[in-house]
Amino acid sequence: MRLEFRAISKQFGQHQALRDVSVSVAEFQSLAIIGPSGGGKTTLLRIVAGLETPEAGYLSIDDARVDFSEASLLLHRRRIGTVFQAYNLFPHLTARENVLLPLVVVHGLSRIEANETVDALFERFQLSRHADRRPAELSGGQQQRVAIVRAIAIKPRFLIFDEPTSALDPEMTAEVLDFIAELRGEGRDLIIVTHNMGFAREVSDHCLFIAEGQVLEEGRSSELFSRPRNPLLANFLAKVLRY
Amino acid sequence: MQAHRQPVARAAWIVSWCLVALLVAAVFSFAFGQLHYGWNWQAIWHYREKFLHGWLVTVALSAAALLASLAIGLLSALARRSAFLPLRYAAVLYVEIVRGTPLLVQILILFYVVANAFGIENRYVVGVLALSLFAGAYLSEMIRSGIESIRDSQLESARAIGLTRAQTYRHVVFPQVVRQLVPPLTGQFASIIKDSSLLSIIAVSEFTLNAQEVNAFTYSTLESYLPLAAGYLLLTLPISLLSRVLERRFHFAT
Ligand SMILES: Nc1ncnc2c1ncn2[C@@H]1O[C@H](COP(=O)(O)OP(=O)(O)OP(=O)(O)O)[C@@H](O)[C@H]1O
Ligand SMILES: [Mg+2]
Numbered sequence: 001m002r003l004e005f006r007a008i009s010k011q012f013g014q015h016q017a018l019r020d021v022s023v024s025v026a027e028f029q030s031l032a033i034i035g036p037s038g039g040g041k042t043t044l045l046r047i048v049a050g051l052e053t054p055e056a057g058y059l060s061i062d063d064a065r066v067d068f069s070e071a072s073l074l075l076h077r078r079r080i081g082t083v084f085q086a087y088n089l090f091p092h093l094t095a096r097e098n099v100l101l102p103l104v105v106v107h108g109l110s111r112i113e114a115n116e117t118v119d120a121l122f123e124r125f126q127l128s129r130h131a132d133r134r135p136a137e138l139s140g141g142q143q144q145r146v147a148i149v150r151a152i153a154i155k156p157r158f159l160i161f162d163e164p165t166s167a168l169d170p171e172m173t174a175e176v177l178d179f180i181a182e183l184r185g186e187g188r189d190l191i192i193v194t195h196n197m198g199f200a201r202e203v204s205d206h207c208l209f210i211a212e213g214q215v216l217e218e219g220r221s222s223e224l225f226s227r228p229r230n231p232l233l234a235n236f237l238a239k240v241l242r243y
Numbered sequence: 244m245q246a247h248r249q250p251v252a253r254a255a256w257i258v259s260w261c262l263v264a265l266l267v268a269a270v271f272s273f274a275f276g277q278l279h280y281g282w283n284w285q286a287i288w289h290y291r292e293k294f295l296h297g298w299l300v301t302v303a304l305s306a307a308a309l310l311a312s313l314a315i316g317l318l319s320a321l322a323r324r325s326a327f328l329p330l331r332y333a334a335v336l337y338v339e340i341v342r343g344t345p346l347l348v349q350i351l352i353l354f355y356v357v358a359n360a361f362g363i364e365n366r367y368v369v370g371v372l373a374l375s376l377f378a379g380a381y382l383s384e385m386i387r388s389g390i391e392s393i394r395d396s397q398l399e400s401a402r403a404i405g406l407t408r409a410q411t412y413r414h415v416v417f418p419q420v421v422r423q424l425v426p427p428l429t430g431q432f433a434s435i436i437k438d439s440s441l442l443s444i445i446a447v448s449e450f451t452l453n454a455q456e457v458n459a460f461t462y463s464t465l466e467s468y469l470p471l472a473a474g475y476l477l478l479t480l481p482i483s484l485l486s487r488v489l490e491r492r493f494h495f496a497t
Contacts, residue, residue: 049403051399051402051403074405074407075405077402077403077404077405078404078405082403082404084396084399084400084403086396087394087396087397087400088396088400089400090397090400090401090415091397091419092418092419092422101404101414102404102405102406105406105410105414106404106405106406106410150404154404
């Protein structure tokens with residue numbers, strides 16, 4: 001897929017989270033967004049996900065300009081699978097019901113069709129045993145996997161992950177990252193914000209480096225990680241890779 | 244649940260309750276023994292249908308008031324979250340006024356001023372209205388705090404999967420609020436039942452008024468009021484038991 005940001009700005013009160021971001025990302029399958037904390041990664045991702053509207057600028061996805069009116073954003077969100085850091089699932093619904101909800105309510109599948117979809121997905125991703133448990137009865141890693149299944153069940157155009165493992169311990173992190181790598185292996189388009197540089201490097205073909213509300217570097221991951229041009233990026237990589 | 248209790252715990256449970264029952268019985272039999280009261284249950288038995296009628300009226304009034312108060316409470320909770328400020332402030336005013344004044348005063352004003360002005364003549368309608376406006380204000384706060392207890396992350400997830408605002412309320416917010424609301428709601432129903440006795444002052448022919456009338460006819464005060472207490476307990480005790488069962492059933496960790 002392709003992404004193009006033109007003069008995108010976003011402000012929260014006095015704070016300018018994104019300043020005049022203009023960048024176009026050429027054909028990619030998997031885009032990693034990296035950068036220091038507070039740099040604006042989540043904000044940019046949420047704009048792509050249709051969860052936030054910029055004050056200025058425009059965004060186009062696969063050369064189609066995104067209309068930032070609420071009615072059109074609703075339709076936009078329905079075609080994207082978004083997974084946040086944590087608490088993606090509704091606590092009063094079982095794993096199965098969590099995945100069923102958008103299929104039945106938003107996408108108009110019959111309960112029977114939807115159940116078949118869920119069964120097949122749970123089977124494939126080894127979640128069948130947990131289908132009738134509520135989120136509180138699942139580990140953090142299982143919760144995130146169910147959330148990812150909910151995101152792919154609707155056959156989205158692409159997937160968006162915002163630090164999907166930052167609330168997990170190392171073992172569960174591996175379980176979730178393997179899952180995402182598997183999805184990438186299936187050829188799904190995805191955009192991921194992560195602090196895990198090893199994973200970003202392995203899973204992505206393109207990468208954006210964001211700091212202080214600006215995209216400071218864009219490029220193929222193979223080059224960006226090994227030969228950073230921007231001194232801030234070089235510094236950032238040196239710092240995170242040291243540990 | 245009782246069925247899951249260990250035998251030892253169960254025996255302790257039975258013994259403790261028997262002890263309490265004995266103690267209460269002892270205190271009351273002592274108190275009544277001191278009275279030197281000439282019981283006259285016969286006169287009361289004569290009026291049994293009047294008691295039954297009053298009791299049924301109380302049940303009907305309370306049930307109607309519960310339903311109406313749910314509707315009022317829901318609307319006013321939503322109004323308090325409305326972006327339209329006059330609507331929000333109207334709901335705040337309603338809740339604060341009702342919760343800040345005695346029900347007795349509300350009944351009197353509603354009956355002698357409001358109902359009179361709007362030409363509502365039926366006392367039962369006024370009675371149900373008074374009870375449901377009163378309970379509605381408390382329910383409004385319960386529903387509102389229930390809605391506000393839903394974490395922002397859930398509303399964000401609902402948005403991300405493409406639910407509309409109405410769908411979010413229908414599938415995410417209300418099911419959780421209802422679960423939270425069931426225990427306090429049963430408590431509220433018990434309160435409505437007890438509070439309905441105040442309608443006797445506007446001559447609604449409910450349980451308390453009928454007991455008062457029987458007392459006036461027979462001069463048998465205790466024989467009139469003891470069945471009254473029993474009649475209310477007959478309603479409120481099962482409700483409070485039910486509330487405990489439901490609380491356990493609907494409990495889930497978030
Ligand atoms: N809803 C909001 N209200 C106010 N300020 C916000 C809001 N969202 C983000 N910000 C601010 O905007 C800036 C960019 O935030 P953003 O969440 O995009 O950063 P980030 O790169 O995702 O950081 P992190 O790595 O810590 O997640 C931060 O300074 C943040 O405090
Ligand atoms: Mg972030």
